[in-house]
Amino acid sequence: xxxxxxxHVAVDGKEILKGIDLHIGAGEVHAIMGPxxxxxxxxxxxxxxxxxxxxxxxxxxxxxxxxxxxxxxxRAWAGVFLAFxxxxxxxxxxxxxxLKAGLNARRKAAGLSELDAIEFMQLxxxxxxxxxxxxxxxxxxxxxxxxxxEKKRNEIFQMAVLEPTLAILDETDSGLDIxxxxxxxxxxxxxxxxxxxxxxxxxxxxxxxxxxxxxxHVLADGRILKSGDKHLALELEKRGYDWVREEANV
Amino acid sequence: MSDIALxxxxxxxxxxxxxxxxxxxxxxxxxxxxxxxxxxxxxxxxxxxxxxxDQATVDAYAIPEFDAYRIVFADxxxxxxxxxxxxxxxxxxxSELLEKDTQKAATALQWNVQAPLFNAANAANSALAxxxxxxxxxxxxxxxKPLYILHIASNPxxxxxxxxxxxxxxxxxxxxxxxxxxxxxxxxxxxxTLVHLADGASLTHDRLQTESLHQFHLGxxxxxQKRNSRFISHxxxxxxxxxxxxxxxxxxxxxxxxxxxxxxxxxxRQHCDHHTQIxxxxxxxxxxxxxxxxxxxxxxxxxxGKVVIHKDASGTDSKQSNANLLLSDKAEIDAKPExxxxxxxxQAAHGCTVGQLDENQLFYLKSRGLSxxxxxxxxxxxxxxxxxxGMHSSAVRRFIEQAAFAKLPGEIxxxxxxxxxxxxxxx
Numbered sequence: 001x002x003x004x005x006x007x008h009v010a011v012d013g014k015e016i017l018k019g020i021d022l023h024i025g026a027g028e029v030h031a032i033m034g035p036x037x038x039x040x041x042x043x044x045x046x047x048x049x050x051x052x053x054x055x056x057x058x059x060x061x062x063x064x065x066x067x068x069x070x071x072x073x074x075r076a077w078a079g080v081f082l083a084f085x086x087x088x089x090x091x092x093x094x095x096x097x098x099l100k101a102g103l104n105a106r107r108k109a110a111g112l113s114e115l116d117a118i119e120f121m122q123l124x125x126x127x128x129x130x131x132x133x134x135x136x137x138x139x140x141x142x143x144x145x146x147x148x149x150e151k152k153r154n155e156i157f158q159m160a161v162l163e164p165t166l167a168i169l170d171e172t173d174s175g176l177d178i179x180x181x182x183x184x185x186x187x188x189x190x191x192x193x194x195x196x197x198x199x200x201x202x203x204x205x206x207x208x209x210x211x212x213x214x215x216x217h218v219l220a221d222g223r224i225l226k227s228g229d230k231h232l233a234l235e236l237e238k239r240g241y242d243w244v245r246e247e248a249n250v
Numbered sequence: 251m252s253d254i255a256l257x258x259x260x261x262x263x264x265x266x267x268x269x270x271x272x273x274x275x276x277x278x279x280x281x282x283x284x285x286x287x288x289x290x291x292x293x294x295x296x297x298x299x300x301x302x303x304d305q306a307t308v309d310a311y312a313i314p315e316f317d318a319y320r321i322v323f324a325d326x327x328x329x330x331x332x333x334x335x336x337x338x339x340x341x342x343x344x345s346e347l348l349e350k351d352t353q354k355a356a357t358a359l360q361w362n363v364q365a366p367l368f369n370a371a372n373a374a375n376s377a378l379a380x381x382x383x384x385x386x387x388x389x390x391x392x393x394x395k396p397l398y399i400l401h402i403a404s405n406p407x408x409x410x411x412x413x414x415x416x417x418x419x420x421x422x423x424x425x426x427x428x429x430x431x432x433x434x435x436x437x438x439x440x441x442x443t444l445v446h447l448a449d450g451a452s453l454t455h456d457r458l459q460t461e462s463l464h465q466f467h468l469g470x471x472x473x474x475q476k477r478n479s480r481f482i483s484h485x486x487x488x489x490x491x492x493x494x495x496x497x498x499x500x501x502x503x504x505x506x507x508x509x510x511x512x513x514x515x516x517x518x519r520q521h522c523d524h525h526t527q528i529x530x531x532x533x534x535x536x537x538x539x540x541x542x543x544x545x546x547x548x549x550x551x552x553x554x555g556k557v558v559i560h561k562d563a564s565g566t567d568s569k570q571s572n573a574n575l576l577l578s579d580k581a582e583i584d585a586k587p588e589x590x591x592x593x594x595x596x597q598a599a600h601g602c603t604v605g606q607l608d609e610n611q612l613f614y615l616k617s618r619g620l621s622x623x624x625x626x627x628x629x630x631x632x633x634x635x636x637x638x639x640g641m642h643s644s645a646v647r648r649f650i651e652q653a654a655f656a657k658l659p660g661e662i663x664x665x666x667x668x669x670x671x672x673x674x675x676x677x
Contacts, residue, residue, distance in 0.1 A: 082617050102618035105621065
């Protein structure tokens with residue numbers, strides 16, 4: 001489904017990603033772990049199409065399309081979704097309105113008819129319950145005045161409504177207390193399916209107690225230094241990252 | 251010679267001596283009126299020819315689906331007026347008063363030799379005004395529907411209008427002044443509105459300017475507020491090639507409150523200037539001011555918001571803000587908040603911002619599947635909506651929004667216009 005080959009990315013002339021190879025099959029959940037400044041968020045942002053990154057080499061193919069040739073909204077229409085590390089507050093733009101516009105744009109791109117207001121509200125209510133988001137949040141401005149935990153739940157709620165085929169969760173667990181983490185994890189697990197791939201970018205093994213990954217990758221110094229299964233995450237939790245670096249001779 | 255004839259003569263002398271303000275005057279530093287006389291000629295003040303417009307034309311300019319008492323002027327002359335006002339409400343046109351009751355015109359429109367002329371441009375209005383609205387509401391009377399004053403400019407030349415809105419104690423009203431037109435020839439609309447609010451009176455005032463992009467527009471709104479009165483103003487400046495609106499509010503007695511909200515949406519080479527002054531004269535008065543501007547193309551905006559807290563105005567509570575969104579790197583804004591404080595026991599805050607659309611917000615919206623154009627429109631609209639949310643009439647608000655967004659790049663779909671912010675969760 002997602003094939004990243006030899007991806008090199010620079011910001012302001014400085015190379016951040018130095019040759020990433022990552023293949024993710026349909027229905028798989030991959031965790032990308034690594035220390036601060038290793039390039040994890042850069043990778044998430046490049047997949048979603050944020051400006052300000054220079055792709056100096058390599059390719060990203062998604063369902064056999066060249067993702068790098070698509071602008072952010074085209075990626076969204078194709079089924080890519082980024083849960084932001086820092087969700088943006090947009091006062092004056094209604095949360096539900098944003099979702100309706102986004103969902104209908106995607107349906108239109110797929111040749112489907114737009115949902116009518118009643119169908120849409122049924123869908124929204126059902127998904128809001130999934131992440132235990134109160135109905136009152138739906139009609140508020142996007143993330144306006146939300147707490148950190150509410151913002152993260154709102155990201156998962158949006159993901160549930162938009163039903164992407166590739167979801168990238170960029171440090172969705174950071175800043176969450178244990179209850180909020182459980183709610184978010186429940187939401188993510190409910191969305192696991194044979195057609196949907198999920199990439200979780202995280203610092204901590206903690207999230208993986210709740211969402212069990214099919215594969216774990218260690219990203220450090222702009223490269224994937226080691227890949228393994230969920231046991232790798234436990235080992236990282238115990239031993240830190242330095243041994244991986246030493247093993248890889250970086 | 252009647253009082254009014256005397257005032258006219260004095261005002262004309264004043265105007266002839268002083269002429270139009272120039273950019274050498276601090277208050278007019280960024281707005282040159284030289285273009286008025288260069289386009290309209292030395293006798294720029296000469297009246298536009300009368301025009302007779304039909305109902306279809308009026309309907310084409312008027313705010314749709316708006317239930318209100320309506321009084322229509324065409325090129326400065328009374329065209330039609332609805333009837334059926336409740337007891338205690340008198341509405342006269344100025345032309346009618348000038349024939350029948352000059353004393354009332356002199357009082358209600360502050361047309362006496364002591365009344366200030368403000369400046370030479372306004373002096374011309376005092377000398378030449380021939381029509382307008384005189385609304386008087388008796389003590390305790392509530393005007394049951396809004397009063398909608400519509401002016402349509404069609405012919406070249408000048409129009410001098412003068413309105414007086416007098417609310418007795420605890421009277422209430424909602425008045426909309428709307429200046430419209432789409433003539434291909436330049437003209438000047440010059441309208442002065444004088445508002446007097448007695449104790450406990452409450453006036454909601456909307457001022458819409460959607461004139462032709464060839465028109466010049468000068469406006470003045472002068473408000474005197476007595477004890478515990480309330481004044482809520484929304485001013486939307488969308489049309490005209492060059493426009494200037496002066497608003498002056500005097501909080502004369504304790505407990506008076508005013509809110510001044512405004513939106514200017516400019517494109518092309520439009521020039522638009524707002525000068526507001528709020529005088530906190532008495533103690534324990536409250537003022538709120540919030541103006542926002544959206545500027546595209548080579549538009550030039552000016553905002554000068556002055557708040558003066560006089561020496562007896564203890565317990566003053568004043569907040570003012572002005573925010574500007576520049577959609578083009580050739581657009582320009584000169585914004586200046588001014589706060590003059592002659593008293594210690596006050597709360598006053600003011601702020602001013604100029605910026606572009608937020609890249610993070612744009613990316614967020616696009617990552618959810620909104621197109622670049624759609625994302626820009628939504629953010630622009632959300633920016634403007636902040637100053638319109640408190641408007642009393644949704645018909646007026648919708649009209650302003652549609653007029654404002656129609657002129658910005660990529661006309662906003664009316665579907666979006668209807669849904670945003672009002673997408674309440676149906677039960």
